[in-house]
Amino acid sequence: MRAHVTRALLHAGEVIRPHRDLLAGFHRHQQEDAHEFLMFTLSGMQQGCLSASQPSGHASEDTSVVRQIFGGTWRSQIQCLHCLGVSDTFDPYLDISLDITAAQSVEQALRELVKPEKLEAENAYDCGVCLRKVPATKRLTLHSTSQVLVLVLKRFTQLSGAKRAQEVRYPQCLDVQPYTSERKAGPLGYVLYAVLVHSGWSCERGHYFCYV
Numbered sequence: 001m002r003a004h005v006t007r008a009l010l011h012a013g014e015v016i017r018p019h020r021d022l023l024a025g026f027h028r029h030q031q032e033d034a035h036e037f038l039m040f041t042l043s044g045m046q047q048g049c050l051s052a053s054q055p056s057g058h059a060s061e062d063t064s065v066v067r068q069i070f071g072g073t074w075r076s077q078i079q080c081l082h083c084l085g086v087s088d089t090f091d092p093y094l095d096i097s098l099d100i101t102a103a104q105s106v107e108q109a110l111r112e113l114v115k116p117e118k119l120e121a122e123n124a125y126d127c128g129v130c131l132r133k134v135p136a137t138k139r140l141t142l143h144s145t146s147q148v149l150v151l152v153l154k155r156f157t158q159l160s161g162a163k164r165a166q167e168v169r170y171p172q173c174l175d176v177q178p179y180t181s182e183r184k185a186g187p188l189g190y191v192l193y194a195v196l197v198h199s200g201w202s203c204e205r206g207h208y209f210c211y212v
Helices: 002-010 012-016 034-049 058-062 065-070 106-114
Strands: 072-080 086-093 096-099 117-119 125-127 132-134 136-144 151-154 173-175 189-191 195-202 205-211
Touching: 034 065, 072 125, 096 106, 106 136, 106 151, 125 136
Parallel strands: 096 151
Antiparallel strands: 072 086, 072 136, 117 136, 125 132, 173 189, 195 205
């Protein structure tokens, strides 16, 4: 990875010919997604950061510089509405995907993402204390935040690939404190650095360009 970056900086043409290790999941002469390329790149960088003698795994990946910069942790908390018992699950992330179906701003999409969800009927919670299916609430919150925050707007529908073209506002400074597991005094702010934009009407065609 280091050799590829150095070569790309010295020879501009190399930028459009990524290293073969980054192209493992891509196909020639087909439209590809910029977000997928970012994830492939971060994954390649993460593997490159690990020592050849160090076994791959969660412990080693969590200490990589990629995880330290882009990595954070989600907390998924389920509370039984009968015994009021709480169960927490923690999952790592490198980026956050936001559903914009009914959102007019990034803040609104984040509020929808962390809004408590009711688990009942067929979707009831199997409580280990009550030993049966019971109603419960489930909420997703940011347990630990990343140094660099990558937000991805879900502009393409899964079935047809059609693009949701509505305007989604985003701020110059984003406070993510309201979406964290533990509220602390003062804001937890991120300053906007870059925006990657897709130009086109579907995921099958178009171009990406970036404002930095």
